[in-house]
Amino acid sequence: GAVVSQHPSRVICKSGTSVKIECRSLDFQATTMFWYRQFPKQSLMLMATSNEGSKATYEQGVEKDKFLINHASLTLSTLTVTSAHPEDSSFYICSASNTASGYNEQFFGPGTRLTVL
Amino acid sequence: AQSVSQHNHHVILSEAASLELGCNYSYGGTVNLFWYVQYPGQHLQLLLKYFSGDPLVKGIKGFEAEFIKSKFSFNLRKPSVQWSDTAEYFCAVNARGGSQGNLIFGKGTKLSVKP
Numbered sequence: 158g159a160v161v162s163q164h165p166s167r168v169i170c171k172s173g174t175s176v177k178i179e180c181r182s183l184d185f186q187a188t189t190m191f192w193y194r195q196f197p198k199q200s201l202m203l204m205a206t207s208n209e210g211s212k213a214t215y216e217q218g219v220e221k222d223k224f225l226i227n228h229a230s231l232t233l234s235t236l237t238v239t240s241a242h243p244e245d246s247s248f249y250i251c252s253a254s255n256t257a258s259g260y261n262e263q264f265f266g267p268g269t270r271l272t273v274l
Numbered sequence: 275a276q277s278v279s280q281h282n283h284h285v286i287l288s289e290a291a292s293l294e295l296g297c298n299y300s301y302g303g304t305v306n307l308f309w310y311v312q313y314p315g316q317h318l319q320l321l322l323k324y325f326s327g328d329p330l331v332k333g334i335k336g337f338e339a340e341f342i343k344s345k346f347s348f349n350l351r352k353p354s355v356q357w358s359d360t361a362e363y364f365c366a367v368n369a370r371g372g373s374q375g376n377l378i379f380g381k382g383t384k385l386s387v388k389p
């Protein structure tokens with residue numbers, strides 16, 4: 158149980174285009190989903206937190222107009238990188254939790270490798 | 275602000291050696307503590323977690339961790355490592371009762387086990 162999937166696993170795009178990454182909880186309802194960014198040889202940095210049906214909360218320094226997050230259902234959240242630039246190239250990881258269950262445990266997706274040319 | 279520090283960036287061990295990875299956190303309140311593992315090319319997996327109760331927590335694959343509140347530490351241990359334990363290990367913390375359950379991660383420790 159508690160499986161989280163991400164799609165696509167890898168994407169290469171041209172500078173200036175937008176890329177959408179999907180995060181799905183496959184066997185549980187994710188009241189909260191988190192989006193992280195991981196640079197090579199570094200730790201995961203939280204970008205934003207989204208609760209189903211409400212606006213995402215962004216961490217300091219993360220541009221909300223550049224990284225659009227939608228959490229329209231209890232099983233799906235999307236991250237759209239708008240007008241991507243080479244510096245946006247990174248590994249994006251989502252996680253999901255069912256905070257309504259009383260646990261603050263997150264289940265992680267496999268990540269999406271974004272390369273912006 | 276909460277922070278998590280992992281003392282070792284890269285640890286190299288031979289098979290059957292004992293392992294201890296350090297993790298310290300800074301936060302004045304009550305916390306939940308986690309260790310995650312990321313095998314090469316794979317996603318993060320939960321090794322073990324501490325919410326309350328016995329401070330010595332046993333996880334999967336023979337790992338355990340001990341929460342020492344007075345030292346703000348949650349070190350990961352394994353008595354005898356295997357080559358298959360080669361991976362990156364992340365310690366993480368979130369504040370108990372936090373509205374969002376945000377996890378703060380340490381920078382990770384890469385473990386290389388020589389066969």
